[in-house]
Amino acid sequence: MIIQRVVLNSRPGKNGVPVAENFQIEAVPLPDKITDGQVRARTLYLSVDPYMRCRMNEDTGSDYLLPWQLSEVADGGGIGVVEESKHANFAKGDIVTSFNWPWQTKIILDGRLLQKLEPQLVDGHLSYFLGAAGITGLTSFLGIKEKGHVTVGDNQTMVVSGAAGACGSLAGQIGRLEGCSRVVGICGTDEKCSILVSEMGFDAAINYKKGNVAEQLHELCPAGVDVYFDNVGGDISDAVINQMNQNSHIVLCGQISQYNKDVPYPPPLPPAVEEIQKARNITRERFLVLNYMDKQEASILQLCQWIKEGKLKVKETVVKGLENIGGAFQSMMTGGNIGKQIVLISE
C-alpha cells in the first residue's frame, strides 16, 4: 500500500529560523504484511513541539534527543488506531500512542514502542493525550509540583511566560488550583491576553509585543512575584526576575526565545540578572518532565479529573493534513497557536 510521510528536507542551521520548507511530503510504499510483535496503525493526530527545533540540528545539544536525519522520516508524539496487530497487548480498534510516532499516514511499529490509551479518560477527545492529558499537561503539573513550591494559604503570585501556549495556559490554571492567589500571564497578542483572562481564570495578562513589560508587571504584581513558570527566557524572563521576591522560585520549563540561537541550555542569565537571582535566593533548577515519569499515571488521572470537572480549560489549535505539519511547526514556533498545536491526520 502507498502511504504519505514527511521527511526532513533541510536544516535551518543552529542560528536560523525554521520554515515549513525544511520538511517535505512524499509517497512511499508500506509493507502489506506485518510480522510477529508488530502493529499497524492509522495515524489520527500528531504533535508539533518546541523541542523539535533541536532535532532539526545535526547536533541536538542534548543527550536525550536524537537529531532527525536529512531525507528520513521525522517523528514525535502521535496517536493512532490499530488496524492490525501481531502483538499480544494490542487488538484492532485500540487507540495507541508513542513519543516517537513516525510522521506518516500509517505506521508499522514494534508493539513494545506503543502504549495503549483509554479514550474514556478524555471523554473521547483523543488529541488531549498529546496535550493536557499528555506530556504537555504533565510538564505544567509536575513542573509546578516539583519546582514551584506553591503552598495553599501563602498568598503567592505566579507569573507565566508563553502563557497562551500549550504548557503555559495549563500552568497558570494549575498554579491557581494548587493555591496561588494571583496569576499573571505574558504572551504575544491581545487576543491571547483576553482569552487568558476571560476563559482561563488568569487575573491579568500582558502582551509583551506592546508597551513596557517591566512596568506592566510592576503594576500587575504589587506584592512581587513568588513563582515564575518560565517558557521563554530572554528579555521577558529578565524583566520577571527583576520583580521576584526573596526566596522565590523559577520553574525553568523552557527558553523558546533562545531556540534559534547557538547557545547552551539553559542559557546563562545576563550578569546583572544573575546577581539578583543569587542575592534574592531565587531557585532556577533545570526541569525535565521525562525525569518524573514514575509520577505519570497518577498525574494524568489528576489532570483528566480536572478537565472533566471543568476546572482545567483546554485550548487547541488544530491544523488538518500531514502535508501541513511543517507549516504547523513553523506557526507554533512563531506564536500562531492558542493552546496546544495539533495536526489532524485522519478522522
Ligand code: NDP
Ligand atoms: P507553546 O504552545 O507555548 O508554543 C510556543 C509559543 O512560544 C508560541 O505560541 C509563542 O507564543 C511563544 N514564543 C515563540 N517565540 C517566542 C519568543 N521569542 N518570545 C516569547 N514567546 C515566544 O509550546 P509548548 O507549550 O509546547 O512549550 C512551551 C515551552 O515549554 C517551550 O519552551 C518548551 O521547550 C517547553 N517544554 C519543556 C518541557 C520540559 O520537560 N521542561 C516539556 C515540554 C515543553 P506568543 O504568541 O506568546 O509569542
